[in-house]
Amino acid sequence: MKKNKTFFETCFWAGDSAENPFKAIDAFFAFAKLDYYKQILSEVVIYCYKPKVYKDDNPSDVFILYSVLKSFLRVCYCLQKKSKKRKVRASLRSETVFHLSSLTKEEYNNPFMVFQKAFELKSLEEFEMFLYQVLELSLSPYSIDSDSDLMTPYIYLIKMLDAAELLRERGVEKI
Template structure:
């Protein structure tokens, strides 16, 4: 029986479809730098409650950003499910260096924690809804009271972007099951 590959919808922004989450993650950060994603996410949230339109001269860029972040959510939702089989390699940097300031020390040491927390609090569909709402609102001249929570998903997404970049920088390795670990522990 052929196993169905997960679709991460990378064709629109990457130019090809990637079925492997590890390769899709690499493609995502090869497509654009972390700062691009964080800047556009912040800009979309800020413009979601303004009369001005975000990127009025190039609104297509917001759509590409939307597709890339939508893929990001699917990729890392899939990866966080694999967190029992994979771990992030140890950092070669000094322990007190945090270039990804949204992460706590514990999250810096194990970025999978960020995704577990985020997807425990909000579902993948809720994150996708948040993303579609901020993009839609940032591209329309609407100003008024919003009845959705923008802060919580925004903070989670910023942290997930930092954690995703950290995972890519340090790399992942398969967790080796140690045979006879009980026997070694008893000695």
Template sequence: MKKKKIDFEAEFWNGHTKHSCLTLIDAFFKMDYLSEVKGMLADVISYSTKPKVLLKSNPSLIFHFYLCMRSFLRASYVLQLNTKKWKLNDPAEFTSRLLQGSLSDEEYCDPFLVFRKAFKVFSLKDFDLFLTEIIYHSLGAHYDEPEVNIINPFIHLTKMLDAAQIRGIEKIKK
């Protein structure tokens, strides 16, 4: 029986190159800084609960953000499935609290813990629904709020972004 591969759907924002989960996450952070991604995510969340439209002048930026985040979530899902195949670089002796972001000390030492916790609580389909809902509601002047829980997935997604960028992750060579 063949293993089913997850399509990262990165061809719309990163060309037609084949990616592993690590190369896709690297490409994601080369394209945008962590602070910009987290800021855009916060804006999308904020506008999804207001009867205002985010970026009226250029809504294609929101669609581009949506595609990138979807690919990031898929790569994160694959990364947490195969944690035994990856090795973390050793942390620096002194870690700044700013570098930790929203992560606890335990999560900072083991970023895979963040991914496992997130996908234990929410499935990939739940995260897709969350992204679709907040993007849909941020692009229209709706007076109703998203029907799904947006706070918990937002917290998990923010932690995953922080965990993905902490330290280098390398594949264990056999």
């Protein structure tokens, strides 16, 4: 039986194709810092509700953001499957640092839990559709009155960004 391999599509923005999810996370955070991703994602979601176009002077930035975050979602999907085979190294920092992130104490101690919860709630396709919809709406000159839930996937995407940063900082080892 052939294994289904998830392609992260990092070659569009990182310059090479990372097949290992941990190397893809390194490339993701080498491309930009955590604060940048959180800020841009928040701005994009806010612009969904404004009658203005986000980055109207250079909308290609939004396409690059879409490519990077779509790759990131695929990496997160892959990581939730690897949680049974790997564990995160213990934190070298004090436990009080976790209040700076969107994670609970349990999620801070086991960042893989974030990916599991996120993909139990929404499928990879639903997260990718959220990303597409948010970027489309932020580039529209009209404000929306959407029935779709944009906040739940947004919150989980922020949590996944924090969890991925923790994985990168602490490192991961096989069980």
